[in-house]
Amino acid sequence: MKFRVSGNLGYEVITPSTLILNIHALRSAAQSVLEESLIIEPYFKIEELTTLYSENRYVRLEITQPVNVNINYSALVDTSYKTTNRNLLSEVPIVQMDASVLPYLSPSRYCQSDKLYCFANNKFGKIDNAFEKVLSLTKWIYENVEYLSGSTNSQTSAYDTVTEQAGVCRDFAHLGIALCRALSIPARYFTGYSYQLNPPDFHACFEAFLGSEWVIFDATKLAPLNGLVKIATGRDAADTAIATIFGHVNCTFISASCELAEDKFKPFNYTDSKSSGLTYL
Amino acid sequence: MKFRVSGNLGYEVITPSTLILNIHALRSAAQSVLEESLIIEPYFKIEELTTLYSENRYVRLEITQPVNVNINYSALVDTSYKTTNRNLLSEVPIVQMDASVLPYLSPSRYCQSDKLYCFANNKFGKIDNAFEKVLSLTKWIYENVEYLSGSTNSQTSAYDTVTEQAGVCRDFAHLGIALCRALSIPARYFTGYSYQLNPPDFHACFEAFLGSEWVIFDATKLAPLNGLVKIATGRDAADTAIATIFGHVNCTFISASCELAEDKFKPFNYTDSKSSGLTYL
Amino acid sequence: MKFRVSGNLGYEVITPSTLILNIHALRSAAQSVLEESLIIEPYFKIEELTTLYSENRYVRLEITQPVNVNINYSALVDTSYKTTNRNLLSEVPIVQMDASVLPYLSPSRYCQSDKLYCFANNKFGKIDNAFEKVLSLTKWIYENVEYLSGSTNSQTSAYDTVTEQAGVCRDFAHLGIALCRALSIPARYFTGYSYQLNPPDFHACFEAFLGSEWVIFDATKLAPLNGLVKIATGRDAADTAIATIFGHVNCTFISASCELAEDKFKPFNYTDSKSSGLTYL
Amino acid sequence: MKFRVSGNLGYEVITPSTLILNIHALRSAAQSVLEESLIIEPYFKIEELTTLYSENRYVRLEITQPVNVNINYSALVDTSYKTTNRNLLSEVPIVQMDASVLPYLSPSRYCQSDKLYCFANNKFGKIDNAFEKVLSLTKWIYENVEYLSGSTNSQTSAYDTVTEQAGVCRDFAHLGIALCRALSIPARYFTGYSYQLNPPDFHACFEAFLGSEWVIFDATKLAPLNGLVKIATGRDAADTAIATIFGHVNCTFISASCELAEDKFKPFNYTDSKSSGLTYL
Incomplete structure (x- = not known):
């Protein structure tokens, strides 16, 4: 089943901070990410983290100065x-x-x-x-x-x-x-x-x-x-928070959407x- | 540094139960287990569990009937x-x-x-x-x-x-x-x-x-x-309990010891x- | 209905301490205390406390030296x-x-x-x-x-x-x-x-x-x-504890009994x- | 020391409710309430509660229908x-x-x-x-x-x-x-x-x-x-809440003021x- 998803996060960064985001659609045998983009404004370098013990796709982001940051993730995903x-x-x-x-x-x-x-x-x-x-x-x-x-x-x-x-x-x-x-x-x-x-x-x-x-x-x-x-x-939300924040940062908005990218959907x-x-x- | 260690656990098993023990000395580049034995009386088959995400040596033990069980682990370990x-x-x-x-x-x-x-x-x-x-x-x-x-x-x-x-x-x-x-x-x-x-x-x-x-x-x-x-x-005691018990089991005793198996020890x-x-x- | 009740408390007093006991049968229009005695061994002077806001019969007891104290209350009470x-x-x-x-x-x-x-x-x-x-x-x-x-x-x-x-x-x-x-x-x-x-x-x-x-x-x-x-x-046990203790005191025993002091009792x-x-x- | 005080509470009452307010200045040997008024809009009958165990001046107010209620208390108080x-x-x-x-x-x-x-x-x-x-x-x-x-x-x-x-x-x-x-x-x-x-x-x-x-x-x-x-x-805020509410009521505002009603004040x-x-x- 194909879905177009997006996640939007806004942060007011007060002090130099590190964010670990967990908003990427998982890639697995049964879930293909056909397209995806992550736009961060202003631009900051990100690093994708991978671990032995989990397939979750954490992204780490260092923000070295006070700034308002907008993060936009969008993807086309095929689930089964x-x-x-x-x-x-x-x-x-x-x-x-x-x-x-x-x-x-x-x-x-x-x-x-x-x-x-x-x-x-x-x-x-x-x-x-x-x-x-x-x-x-x-x-x-x-x-x-x-x-x-x-x-x-x-x-x-x-x-x-x-x-x-x-x-x-x-x-x-x-x-x-x-x-x-x-x-x-x-x-x-x-x-x-x-x-x-x-x-x-x-x-x-x-x-x-x-x-x-x-x-x-x-x-x-x-x-x-x-x-x-x-x-x-x-294990619980401590492992899988949408965003884990180290530093003084205020969240200004958070939203997500998920739209069907094919013809029919039969709810189960x-x-x-x-x-x-x-x-x- | 060489130590002779032992751990002794006694259980009164009331209903069919599974125990996961975590009393084995870790084996790692820096800690060699030179000798070890695990004696369970009466005899029950055990299974050593290994996982990708941890080097802890869990042992699993199924006890299918009411019985008093004594578990004795002892080892000679060289630590660094x-x-x-x-x-x-x-x-x-x-x-x-x-x-x-x-x-x-x-x-x-x-x-x-x-x-x-x-x-x-x-x-x-x-x-x-x-x-x-x-x-x-x-x-x-x-x-x-x-x-x-x-x-x-x-x-x-x-x-x-x-x-x-x-x-x-x-x-x-x-x-x-x-x-x-x-x-x-x-x-x-x-x-x-x-x-x-x-x-x-x-x-x-x-x-x-x-x-x-x-x-x-x-x-x-x-x-x-x-x-x-x-x-x-x-992460905490939930991950590393000496014994995790599934079933109705009473602990009757628990003890451990650790003796020096070489000549000198300078406490740090x-x-x-x-x-x-x-x-x- | 007549009952003979008794309450027995034993304390090992380590430091000078004050105890407030609440073991006396209440006296009220509907509950008569026909006989009662409070024996404290060794002897210590007690003080019965009364307050405007409650009819509970608190007794206060100062124990100025380390000692083992036995407290025995007994009473014949007529309840309705x-x-x-x-x-x-x-x-x-x-x-x-x-x-x-x-x-x-x-x-x-x-x-x-x-x-x-x-x-x-x-x-x-x-x-x-x-x-x-x-x-x-x-x-x-x-x-x-x-x-x-x-x-x-x-x-x-x-x-x-x-x-x-x-x-x-x-x-x-x-x-x-x-x-x-x-x-x-x-x-x-x-x-x-x-x-x-x-x-x-x-x-x-x-x-x-x-x-x-x-x-x-x-x-x-x-x-x-x-x-x-x-x-x-x-309001809860904080208001009505059998004994409230100020000081270092160990409770060595606590018991109570209640016997019928008349012929018949029909449980309700x-x-x-x-x-x-x-x-x- | 004379103070003019006021307390203002606004409530949106959704279901028939009872409110117990505790906003009146205490009257005591050392605190005289020289003038005071309590205005409730719309008008509801209030009842002042007194108890043996406390001198707090609770006021009880029954509101039998959905309505927005404004409560205004003001007083001139002489404290010592x-x-x-x-x-x-x-x-x-x-x-x-x-x-x-x-x-x-x-x-x-x-x-x-x-x-x-x-x-x-x-x-x-x-x-x-x-x-x-x-x-x-x-x-x-x-x-x-x-x-x-x-x-x-x-x-x-x-x-x-x-x-x-x-x-x-x-x-x-x-x-x-x-x-x-x-x-x-x-x-x-x-x-x-x-x-x-x-x-x-x-x-x-x-x-x-x-x-x-x-x-x-x-x-x-x-x-x-x-x-x-x-x-x-x-004992704590449970005993002395500004307002205790029984029923479905939303608080729309709460404010209070305290002004000096004489010439000089030397903070202590x-x-x-x-x-x-x-x-x-």
């Missing part, structure tokens, strides 16, 4: 995904899990799964099928947490959201992840561009490791699951009758 | 370290940091550096030399946090310890790491066997990335810095007059 | 209570509430009702009858929070318990209070001696202000509601079919 | 205070404290003194003179916590502020109170109108019980200590050389 019958999406025994998956079982800054152990197991522990289990906790979040812009901040974590029950996509994702991990299901944070998200913005949701797949879930239900262009995955969402999970490869 | 003049241990600009180091700047489960930003910068931000900065925060922890067995639990984090001011080696390390990260100095958790630690136990301290080195710091001051045998490093600790930092390679 | 049809136990509009009741609507140290507003209203807000509302939240606590000795400490609050879902009577009461206040129902902490509590101990539960009554609720369901001898009420608990709430006058 | 030599402001032994003072030793919602015990005692415990002790912790707050509008919200507590080190007058006061209580010095929250506060607003600071006086302290140092017109005192603040503490009677 597959669906798997939910009966195949069973819980993976710890003993069979690949070592690369294990870190996604540990508690992290915004996903204190260790503190949600009783809550998660009391409420969802008895559900037999693992896909149903995650679907059920996603539904619980959707029904109990109010989507409310401005109700949370960068320090808000799953432990807060489970009780305060208000938040934005980031908070919905963190809570979903924490609950999965508390149930011994590996889960990771997913950031991306999202088609039909209204109002348009960067989006966050999460993936749970079921069967041998990273299956996508979105407790906000704000956009179709198959309209996502992946930017990054990580989980329903009770539908029998499969969706995976970005 | 180097010292670097503190003038070379300067702060690494973010823009020059290797991508593999960046994750150690992010907040993690037990090291909420984002919440300690003002505290760390108010108190230590003005110290010029980066090594002095970390030494100074280590000293502050030593002077302000009381070492008190049983005062904390597995949920205690740096955010608690900075105010409650009591804890064990794990808490001292988490606070040191969180303060470093709040100062934009990468820091990671270090677990190991520790010579002359009294009473003997597994030990935790931390490494800060200064110059181009991971320099070791121990805010507990309970043992010499050069008497450590490294087990693992990670940071002092005001000494001018170098210590790095395990 | 009334039951009120639940249809009369409706929610009191804020505008009609007596000023003396309003403080029990505010958040307090262990009952952060402000943080539980969404949770409480989402889950219980739609229940029409106020008595049913409190009964329902009490039931939710009983069903979701595990009674587990040693799982919590003196810093544990309702905000923890709602998520961590384990605790003791104190935690059950704090959560009940916080949820009531979040629903704009005044609620207060109740400590007392409890008949048929097993194992015997001091007990804590809570009262909600419904109709014009302080109706008793106990989310632990560990003892009959009509077997309580009231010691104190307050809320059931779906029973139509009344119980109030200690 | 006294100063006491700091050598007389010694720590009151717990054993000599009047029972009415004891509640101000307990932790409360926003002043978790129990969690600050080590911090407070490590940092300030060794200071001999009690007035100096409180002055010293006030100074520490002033020097370490940044006054930053909008940095905190209604859930922020002393436990947050001690580490996050940013806040407004409310947060400065809560931290001061929590530290005092952790040092076994009773302390209470003080709200008032404040002369020469810039920008003008309602103000909050705190009183510590020293000698036999409630001595005023203001860690913000934003206004002279003798320019305050007392509205209320309480604590300095190292000045030897007395200030008490509002």
Whole structure:
């Protein structure tokens, strides 16, 4: 599926600063970046970072003087995904899990799964099928947490959201992840561009490791699951922030868009009758 | 330097469980494991896990029935370290940091550096030399946090310890790491066997990335810095737990020891007059 | 109803200390203390404190030297209570509430009702009858929070318990209070001696202000509601601690008992079919 | 000293609501309210609440329909205070404290003194003179916590502020109170109108019980200590909120002013050389 995406960031840089951006569409076997451009005004040299442990495309940018900076990323991306019958999406025994998956079982800054152990197991522990289990906790979040812009901040974590029950996509994702991990299901944070998200913005949701797949879930239900262009995955927002800033910098604007670049789109969402999970490869 | 180390764990397994142990001495260019044995009674098959993103030696163990298990690890290890003049241990600009180091700047489960930003910068931000900065925060922890067995639990984090001011080696390390990260100095958790630690136990301290080195710091001051045998490093205790347990299992005992296996040992600790930092390679 | 109660406290006093005890049975129109004794070994002068704002019977005790102290309180108490049809136990509009009741609507140290507003209203807000509302939240606590000795400490609050879902009577009461206040129902902490509590101990539960009554609720369901001898009420455990200690003192034991001092006792608990709430006058 | 004060509140009332206001200048032996008026537009009947346990002048207001409400309070107030030599402001032994003072030793919602015990005692415990002790912790707050509008919200507590080190007058006061209580010095929250506060607003600071006086302290140092017109005192902001709202109501504005209504004013603040503490009677 082809999408044209763009991300726009504006910063007022007060002191010499370094920014690490994570707004590039991921390149993978299943997601081709057909065209892309990154325009920074005024011009600053950027450096693309690659690491062994992650395929996320971080970009580093040093700004040595006070200035207003506009950053514009745009790309044409071809995504693909597959669906798997939910009966195949069973819980993976710890003993069979690949070592690369294990870190996604540990508690992290915004996903204190260790503190949600009783809550998660009391409420969802008895559900037999693992896909149903995650679907059920996603539904619980959707029904109990109010989507409310401005109700949370960068320090808000799953432990807060489970009780305060208000938040934005980031908070919905963190809570979903924490609950999965508390149930011994590996889960990771997913950031991306999202088609039909209204109002348009960067989006966050999460993936749970079921069967041998990273299956996508979105407790906000704000956009179709198959309209996502992946930017990054990580343990939580600390790993995959759109921008990590070192220095005194004010964000003046942030926006994102995602448009269909082909003819037809058939939205996919989980329903009770539908029998499969969706995976970005 | 040669050390004979041992780690002993006892578990009462109530339900079928999987354990992931992280008690093996690390093998690296600078640390040779000359001999080692792992004895599990009764016998269970173990699997050593290796990953791309870490050299930690995790061992996985499935226990399928209720049983009391004793785990005994022992090894003869040859460690080496180097010292670097503190003038070379300067702060690494973010823009020059290797991508593999960046994750150690992010907040993690037990090291909420984002919440300690003002505290760390108010108190230590003005110290010029980066090594002095970390030494100074280590000293502050030593002077302000009381070492008190049983005062904390597995949920205690740096955010608690900075105010409650009591804890064990794990808490001292988490606070040191969180303060470093709040100062934009990468820091990671270090677990190991520790010579002359009294009473003997597994030990935790931390490494800060200064110059181009991971320099070791121990805010507990309970043992010499050069008497450590490294087990693992990670973002915090969530990555490097001695044992991560999935299932209903009670720990019945846990002990560790570390004896010198050669003739002489000259303890190394940071002092005001000494001018170098210590790095395990 | 007549009960013979006793409370026993043992302290190892290390430095000169002051203790404020709150173990005396309350004297009120509806609760007569027929006999009582307080024996302190070795002998120390005590002072009974009375205040305008509370009828709790605090006793203050200065211990000027290191010593082991045993405190034994015993009393014969005649309690009375009334039951009120639940249809009369409706929610009191804020505008009609007596000023003396309003403080029990505010958040307090262990009952952060402000943080539980969404949770409480989402889950219980739609229940029409106020008595049913409190009964329902009490039931939710009983069903979701595990009674587990040693799982919590003196810093544990309702905000923890709602998520961590384990605790003791104190935690059950704090959560009940916080949820009531979040629903704009005044609620207060109740400590007392409890008949048929097993194992015997001091007990804590809570009262909600419904109709014009302080109706008793106990989310632990560990003892009959009509077997309580009231010691104190307050905003939370901070107001009504069995012992508040100033100085370096270790508690060596604490126990309590409550025996029936008449012939028959018919336990009273809320059931779906029973139509009344119980109030200690 | 005569001051003309005014407080203005605007509310958009969405659903039938009850408001409890606490904006009236206190009437006491030492503070005379010479003139005052409360204008509510449109007109709603108000009720003044009085309680046994507090002299605060709460006003209750029921608004039965959606409406925009403006509330204007103004008064001419004559205040008096006294100063006491700091050598007389010694720590009151717990054993000599009047029972009415004891509640101000307990932790409360926003002043978790129990969690600050080590911090407070490590940092300030060794200071001999009690007035100096409180002055010293006030100074520490002033020097370490940044006054930053909008940095905190209604859930922020002393436990947050001690580490996050940013806040407004409310947060400065809560931290001061929590530290005092952790040092076994009773302390209470003080709200008032404040002369020469810039920008003008309602103000909050705190009183510590020293000698036999409630001595005023203001860690913000934003206004002279003798320019305050007392509205209320309480355990913390939960007891003394300017407005407590039950119902769906949005605050549209809030402002306050305090002007001198006589000729001369000589600002009083604590300095190292000045030897007395200030008490509002």
